[in-house]
Amino acid sequence: MRRGRGARGHDSLVGFRTQKTEPAVVPHGLLKSARGSGTLNLSSRGLHQVPQSVYRLNVDAPEEAQEAVSFGGSDRWWEQTDLTKLLLSSNQLTELSEDLRLLPALTTLDLHDNKLQSLPRALGALQELRQLRLSHNQLGAVPLELFSLALLSSLTLQHNLLERLPPELGQLHSLTELDLSRNRLQELPSSLGDLSHLQKLNLENNQLSSLPDSVGRLSSLRVLECSENHLTALPSSVARLASLEQLFLRQNRLRLVPALPGASLKELYLADNQISELVWEQLCGLELLSSLELRGNKIHTLPEEALPRTLSRLDLSNNDISTLPPALGLLPRLTVLLLEGNPLRGIRRDLLTRGTMELLKYLRGRIKEDPGDASETPSGLSLPSHATVNLHSISTLKLLDYSNKQAVAVPDELFDAAAGLCITSVNFSKNQLSSAPSRLLGVASSLCDVDLGFNRLTCCGQELCALLQLQHLDLRNNLLCELPAALHNLSRLRSIILNFNRFKSFPDVLYELSALETVLLGNNQVVSVDAPRLQRLVHLSTLDLSNNDLLHVPPELGLCSALRCLSLEGNPFRTPRAAIVAKGSDAVLEYLRSRIPTS
Template sequence: MAAARRARAGGGGSGPRFGRAAEPEPAVPQGLLRLARRSGQLNLAGRGLSHVPEHVWRINVDPPEEAQQNLSFGAADRWWEQTDLTKLILASNKLQELSEDVKLLPALSTLDVHDNQLTSLPSALGQLENLQKLDVSHNQLRSLPEELLQLPRLRSLLVQHNQLSQLPEGLGQLLSLEELDVSNNQLTAIPSSFALLVNLVRLNLACNQLKELPADLSAMKSLRQLDCTKNYLETVPPKLASMASLEQLYLRKNKLRSLPEFPSCKFLKELHAGENQIEMLNAENLKQLSSLCVLELRDNKIKAVPEEITVLQKLERLDLANNDISRLPYTLGNLPQLKFLALEGNPLRTIRRDLLQKGTQELLKYLRSKIQDDGPGPNEESPVTAMTLPSQSKVNIHAITTLKLLEYSDKQAAEIPEAVFDAVASNAVTTVNFSKNQLRDIPPRYLGSFPTGICSRAFVSSIPELCVSCCFSFFHNRNNVLTALPEEMEALKKLHTINLAFNRFKVFPSVLYHLPALETILLSNNQVGSIDPVQLKGLDKLGTLDLQNNDLLQVPPELGNCENLRSLLLEGNPFRTPRAAVLAKGTAALLEYLRSRIPS
């Protein structure tokens, strides 16, 4: 009878299944099973299985097939001395469910079924008392069974990239848990019982819909890494500062308007808070972060760096790219451990652009050299001179003539005063910053007059058709409400970088297909629903294409023919293929995968 059951389950039977015209399931090689009986480990990843053969679940219950034969066994093949299965890997198959027969493997310590099509988990998992690691990530789970809470030895629970809208209220019963990853789900709240997870070391809550964190998380005395990237957090409970073991805190892509107020967080080593709405660095907050080695604040709205930043004596990496910083404190050059300083994308007035390009050490050396200068301090206003325009405009003439920079940002202006353009009538500026205003269009005089320009984060809804300059090489218009680009932009034959992230494009701007010099297209966080791979292939210089967080329902395989792409970013779109595991392998592997899917 046992042999008949194994034959029906596909475990070595040579004939087809009765009553089925479909192709038989891929068989599990008997050699693998023999090896598993000796080692206690069975790896069936990537075998195209739509279900797990019954004899896999019964590997330690039924005698093996060779036991039915009249054979002599060597010491290595004594099946009756087999080892109980402790590790079972079923990843990257086509499984839609797991059998309740999983309870027949009570010795399992690791069960890996990530990257399948599971919509639920069997309640029998609760009987695996020895289970220490459960990986059910990259499936389609909508809930977790309450029986999971009966696993006393579970140390690692990975459920990222599913469709969970809530977690079991009693999850705190898993007292042995050291790693919990629930990222990339649809969670709106965290169970209060999380406070009981006192042995948790790593907690990943990224890419959910959390609007707040419970202050009770501070009870996690062992937590070293907390990732809350890409949620809807506006504040962080100050009580989290009492987490004595916390070393890494990720708060990127939220809605923070200021750095967390941590009154006593002296052990935090890394704070990542980029892509928020932070406008000011509070000097008192910085003083409480004396152990920081990494401070990442790129893509915010920071206007100034306080002198007190020098209290961060252990700081090794400081990322302030893409903010609104116009001046730096010269004492920044005295930070003894600083090895990396990112400042690109700021309207700096006192530092030449070529100096920024020389690297961190040269920049720090320059800042130190300026500390003893007699001129106005880095945070002081420039004196008014005969060359100063009316206060309404506040245009820095020195910046125009020396740095070729026209600065008129953060004025909340509905239009740019004529006096601003008059200031550059006889000067060829190369960079223009009209960011953070309330412009509803880009002034014709601006786009028609200057050889290159940058105009980012202005509240722009349209671009006048007659206002383009064929000498543009950089065009930055992120964080606006643009929905279309004029066809006249086809004249921008020298344009090689365009940044249209965080706008409202629903279709890929067709004019971009006709700009042969384009090297970089940044179109993330829009609503683009499709792209034309054939026209993209015509852009033979295109090396970077960022389409993250759009509405692409499918990725055309022909995109794989764009072999010049060095960076293709597609995360955060609702397409089902390619899967996240393919995206994670990088651009080269992704392009190869797409080419393999092109119909012959």
């Protein structure tokens, strides 16, 4: 009789054989390493369930304990480290076992990108947990035990199916980051205001029509993201958020600029709302505001009084503004002014294409008694090129400015002065540069805005493709005829200006940049555009294809869901007729949609 089987062929070793199959899923070497390091990474392994050996990692003796061998200092299994970091992201998990309680030392648990529909109550046993990542799952609710995790500092729940949160949310007193974006939340509990250490709150893309008044008690809050909701107003208590630096309110239903905290706010994003009027009193108290985005509203006039003098970026694209107050030219730090898609009168179109500095200079010239432009006053450190390093701009505005020098290179002294600082903007326009300065890579981690317009660039090198935080890129008036495929790395890029170059086709890589809102490609030689691929750019609201060689305008352009400003004048196509183009973007888009065949 063969050993290991009973009288009826029963396999008496089946339990052992089951255990021996586990290392095929979780290699023995990984488990052994985890006992020494306290970290186990099982991401992207196609797991449908967590092997029992993972839960019992610090409970059961390892295989080597059963073997009669001697151990060196690194193999002493009895001196193992408790598991503190468990990474299970990008698998096929649908549930977790209550045996999760056998890992009480966990400080990080990463479960994002799975198929979880529920969580075990044993989650409450992980009282050492600091980071819990649950994004991109199918959670409709979370267990109340989660809210007993007193040390939890980061909780990410974006891309789930949550419709409500319980009042127990306010018990997470150590929380500094809470991401609830892309769920189905219609309201938030008032206990949200009890999260006194919260620094970043993301509520983007939910169904919120209001925020609780208690939000004003979030005294540590620095970033509040509420874009893509149904907000018609904010509670007045928001003005008490003394630490708030960034406020995102894009794509809501606001009709007025809400009450805002003046002492700390640096960036305000109000694009795609229903604001029709700007009142100077609403903005004059914002003493640190550097970026103001009001694109895609219904603003028809700007206040005669100057906007906050600290503004460096002002986006007024796609509004109903017909005139600009000359006082706008007195903003000493303004380097980016976007006005595309407005029915401006009294300002020549060619002046609008010359860039912000020329436009501001023109506005200053319309002031009868020009008080003088303080920004012209030389200051700072002299360079061998007789230019100046504006130390104030570098240290305070986080701006590297070396524009209008007609130089063939940017001096190293400028970059040396910025060493160790978080530079956010660069303006090297109106020079003779043939390529982007390689030292841009030294500020790549913080750079959001680059202006290389009016140079002699023939290609975009690796320097620009490596600026992963870049949101705005101005390359107008150069010698470019193509963009490199590596530019797809710029996943945050929201606007690109390519007017007056030598493009003969719409750059392929632009179809891949899903965050794009503005593409200006006027005055090139573009002969066609791929409308179905453009439809994938769901945020694209401004597209300038004027003065190109388009012989055909595809009707599918009318299906670009966010497109509000489409410039087509100056092309040799026959339809739509010039009379329709002259009526503006709405008329053109409506005409294009009417030309789509119906089946």
